[in-house]
Amino acid sequence: MTSIRERNKELILRAASEVFADKGFAASKTSDIAAKAGLPKPNVYYYFKSKENLYREVLESIIEPLLAASAPFNQAGRPGEVLEAYIRSKIRISRELPFASKVFASEIMHGAPHLSSEQTEQLNAQAKHNIACIRRWIDQGLMAEVDPHHLLFSIWAATQTYADFDWQISTVTGKASLSDEDYEAAARTIIRLVIKGCEIDISAASPSERIGHA
Template identity: 50%
Template sequence: MSRIRQHNQHLILEAASAEFAAKGFDATQTRDIAARAGVPKANLYYYFHSKETLYAKVLLGFVEPLLEASAALRESDDPVTGLQAYIAARIRIAREHPHIAKVFSGELLLGGRQLPEECRDLLYAEAQRNVECLRSWIDRGLLAPVDPQHLMLFIWSATRTYTNLGWQMAHITGRQTPDDRDYQRAAQTITRLVLEGVVPDGGARTKGLMFAT
């Protein structure tokens, strides 16, 4: 791929992420994406052919960070280390990819009707591996006997708050958008809630943890 082509595609994807995040798929116009990207509208269709194709590409761009976050959960056999890394990684995604995160969350709220099949397959398989990891820790007595599926759902919902509840977050924090300190405190708070709820002596084990995101 030529450098110019790669650069233009990046500009279009970044602009599309912002437009889809602000307006949703149906209300977004390709002319607005092209204008935000600073490229002719014809270039958008040359690289992506349709708004649907471009939307799918935006969604696909969010899968890799999610898979990396899931891998962080299973890298250690210690649930404290794994859960801390997983929560920090998901908070980092919200901080580093705010537009794509919002687009992805919006798509899931609509039932994932336009989520590409390859996304579905990858995310389903990864979710099953994560639940089995939690179940293994539970069976070995490393975690409390909670439902691993609902524990995973709780972590997903808690870490997605900073994507979905921007208006409410602004009223709580007094800032229009969360800053780095907010994200760090979010990771710390969610980690403490999870570990103190499901890890034996979880409160004692969280006292010396570092919570960089």
């Protein structure tokens, strides 16, 4: 059973994600965060001590899922399987953590001033590992000679746009929010572009594995 402390912290963290995403770190006020959370302002300081600590907690809430999304690269698997799982995980993050994703994007665009050296190291190390995996598949003749760095950057851009540019997507599609079918269509489209563009042979995959590439 969730304790009152855990519930309040979650409310504040969720509200902070929205406020920071909307106004940025400097312009955000703890009073606005408290109001959105429906809690007294002192509660913000009681649980998080400062606005800076709260902002770092929001960043942490997105960094952990981003690192976890790369899990398919950390085990043996065919390129098609790994890239599909990775893309689906990234789409899921954009759908479930859109505000934290925007905060992270803003942080990166400003040179990551609030990321700790450990967090930066973790993110860079995982990216380099993923790139090394792609390079190995290329060397083994399992996919086309594409630039591994730019392939990864392209996947990031394609998947994170569903969180970071949600206003534009809503305007173009005419939908206030995307449905399950929309996110599935997005995932399938990106997967198809990557698999076809990288000339990955999925003929050896099982029927269930081929669904995303049909």
